[in-house]
Amino acid sequence: MGVIVILIIASVLVAGGFLLAFLWSVKTGQMDDDYTPSVRILFEDELIIKKKEIL
């Protein structure tokens, strides 16, 4: 069952990578605001084009 070791290494590396990404995201404030991102994605593109037309 040697391959289990390899799979565990690969899985732990992936999980470890995600853990680092998670710590990074917390540290850099990615998670600080848990409301506005959900609204921000709704305001986009179309508005900008309208603004250009006015200009």
Next chain:
Amino acid sequence: MQVESFQYDNKTVRNFAIATIIWGVVGMTVGLWVALQLVFPTVLNLQPYFNFGRIRPLHTNAVIFAFVGNAMFMGIYYSLQRLLKARMFSDVLSTIHFWGWQLIIVAAAITLPLGFSTAKEYAELEWPIDIAITLIWVVFGFNMFATIIKRRERHLYVAVWFYIATFVTVAVLHLVNSFELPVTLFKSYSWYAGVQDALVQWWYGHNAVAFFLTTPFLGLMYYFLPKAANRPVFSYKLSIIHFWALIFLYIWAGPHHLLYTALPNWAQSLGIVFSFMLIFPSWGGMINGLLTLRGAWDKVREEVVLKFMVVAVTAYGMSTFEGPMLSLKSINAVAHFSDWIIAHVHIGGLGWNGMLTFGILYWLIPRIYKTQLYSKKLANIHFWLATLGILFYAIPMYWAGWQQVSMWKQFTPSGQLKYQFLETVTYMAPFYAMRALGGALYLTGAIIGMVNYFKTIGQGTLQANEEAQAPALEKAYTRHHGEHWHRWIERRPTPFLLLSLVVILIGGLVELVPTFLVKSNIPTISSVKPYTPLELQGRDIYTREGCYTCHSQMIRPFISETERYGEYSKAGEFVYDHPFQWGSKRTGPDLAREGAGNLKKSNTWHYNHLEEPNAISTGSVMPSYSFLIDHNLDTSTTPLKINAMRTLGVPYAADYASKANQDLMIQAKGITDDLNKDGIKVPPNKEIIALIAYLQRLGTDITKK
């Protein structure tokens, strides 16, 4: 702050959208074909290229990598640019990514019917294509990460995290599972053998479901569902928890595909625990999706895009409820190998991936073409055909799957198995027909959708480069004098993370795998010997023809299985199996002990059965393999194959490669002489002889003293 003007690339999005539509219809048509092959086996199996065993991998690869793959890229290229307020990093890379992926699909569509197959489920493509997939995947990842780096929006919306997880994990899975030794240009042997290969394969297989069919589509759900409903997601906090919980749990769930097999018990238990826990993040995501529509259900009545998405998210909820349940040992003991699983995966495939893809297409195509949808009515017809199609598909399969297992397991009061295997096959016939009807409804919907999409495209003009404006990203951090060197790394965590991951993985694998695995192939059962050259060639015909799509080679330790198939399978029996052929489905009976005990049949029986299965077993759905009687066995590959096996640790003598073909002919003559006694005249150099030799070898080792 300076506002920058830039343009979104809609052309690549359009290209992936059209590829999604076309490959979707192609993949589903092939699906309907294989479904009908089980209803009309003698009519629709066109040997050798279009037999079930070669076409089913074509269906699965087409719908997973062509339909869902292109849909994923379409959605990512559209949403990523807008979420990051940046054009994709490089148009050249986008173009290479698009055409590279289409070439891979075309290569798959050509090589699979030709029989070039690694015989590992959902990873059937041979080694040159595996390398191409790796390169194109890196192009995609590089393009995505470079875009993330030059983004104008500091916050990474949850969808972006899902895309990142998809890229990283699929890359690792593909690398580990595709570790194979090329023998010729289109033939390779898996580096792993037997139990090891099975474990790697299902670690890959389950995570392919997780990170190719689930995480990218959850990312798409978190972008396109709120956009289509014009409401923020129910809880952004929940979406973050959903993401991190899901990816940390998913990678450990693979062993639930191997319950009650020769896999060590602790690994099975680990898989079960993580599989069960998965219900929490999965349902968290489903609830988050559905509750996004709270107070907007009136829109669902009006808006066809939302209808598709609601069914998609509901199907996601159903299949992620079923998944953890099926991972429980007692339920798995019943459902595994049966047609129940076929229903389960199609709830996910048709419901979750299919419906979400169609919904996104209905939303996105009018937008990038600056026009209205050609026909709302046709879209509604598509919706109802697809929804009913899923039900007509799944319900007969659930019902029949349950019945099928009951028949496999039933004993008479005197302790005999109540049903012959063939009786369970003929019992399934009407259900297979109903399933094909469900598939036909779904496909009809998809074709109507295709017409609607193309009519919409025809009446609009593509806005290939969409104008956009956003303020530049403010530097969050300025380097100050005398800081430590590692600060640089801390500021660039993502590329660094990726780089180190790739480096460690490749280095580790290259060093570890060969020494490690070759050593652990030392047999624990001394009577288990390597295949003879003829059997090895026969085994390669078995894998080429995709026999594993219907026949398992894994007898689980249940009385109903040991009574029917013989002694349960031991890990030590598979040490020379590159690749393993345990299978995942019993449309036909298990073949692990086809050459031993009560199941042993004469060479003549095998010859006649392969030539015309229905003549021997009335009601059999197996295709005819009479072409094997005409095809000459290519013995020029024998020395190469023996040497490759030696490299993988199979203990043939050092100079055996040069003598192998002599042994091969002696064994082949023995079989033809035996067939001759029954009046069958066939030269020994035909493929059917090799396949018979392999089938007669199956399961015999442990009976030898």
